[in-house]
Amino acid sequence: MTIRVLVADDQEIVRTGLAMILDAQPGIEVVAQVADGRQAVARARELRPDVCLLDIRMPEMDGIEATRRLAGPDVADPLAVVVITTFDLDEYVHGALKAGARGFLLKDAGPELLVQAVHAAAAGDALIAPNVTVRLLAAFAAGGDGRPAAQPVAPLTGREEEVLVTVARGRTNSEIADELHISLGTVKTHLGSLMDKLGARNRVELAMWAYETGRMGR
Structure with a gap:
């Protein structure tokens, strides 16, 4: 196609x-x-x-x-x-x-x-290119627009937190699966859950939320 x-x-x-x-x-x-x-x-x-x-x-x-x-x-x-x-x-x-x-x-x-x-x-x-996006997102988080980040509609699980951080670091789905020792299908399930909970439309928005909420400085 x-x-x-x-x-x-x-x-x-x-x-x-x-x-x-x-x-x-x-x-x-x-x-x-x-x-x-x-x-x-x-x-x-x-x-x-x-x-x-x-x-x-x-x-x-x-x-x-x-x-x-x-x-x-x-x-x-x-x-x-x-x-x-x-x-x-x-x-x-x-x-x-x-x-x-x-x-x-x-x-x-x-x-x-x-x-x-x-x-x-x-x-x-x-x-999400790690050598570009990560630096830009960090700069956005440092500057900010004065508004608090949106709160998830339900608390994130520990595994979802781990997946969120790897997404913000620019990892692909396959790299996330390898790094966290989970299946590709499980990665996709966690990503779908994260998007639902955070109202994000894609992984760029997930990464932005991770930076806005200070998760990448921990």
């Missing part, structure tokens, strides 16, 4: 490069390239791609607002969004994740990570 991708970036050389990398992959097709956030929203609503790859700094409408309109909590049928940024734009990435993005990449992440992020988003998951 082919993953259909929309690429939005105001820099033509970046936009073209991303599209070339993705089009060269089996099972991935770039169905649109646009240069600003307003076009991204319009084309995404028209084409309903499997994944929208959005730059954060764009004219007309930035990637955060575009993400909110395509994947925000008030969107009835949200699209999968992965944002692209540079490491010095932490606050913008945080805003995009809060707006509903399933993950993010640095522009110099490389083809392999780009492809992984697209596959993860298309599968309903979110890419």
Whole structure:
């Protein structure tokens, strides 16, 4: 099954490069390239791609607002969004994740990570790259927005706490299973329970909650 991708970036050389990398992959097709956030929203609503790859700094409408309109909590049928940024734009990435993005990449992440992020988003998951996401989430937690983190609807079990921490450290499901000596199915069960208890839509939001509640500093 082919993953259909929309690429939005105001820099033509970046936009073209991303599209070339993705089009060269089996099972991935770039169905649109646009240069600003307003076009991204319009084309995404028209084409309903499997994944929208959005730059954060764009004219007309930035990637955060575009993400909110395509994947925000008030969107009835949200699209999968992965944002692209540079490491010095932490606050913008945080805003995009809060707006509903399933993950993010640095522009110099490389083809392999780009492809992984697209596959993860298309599968309903979110890419958490340990060398990037962990540092960003820690920075978000240190800054904070002054609001207390949401409380779980039911207390987390000890095992759920362990799974939560490994997710926030950027582990994949397979790595979590190996690290905690449990089956892959059990990992998925715990992740589902965590999302239900915390009202999280994906593992990025789980990781953000772990940092916001100080679990990664213990």
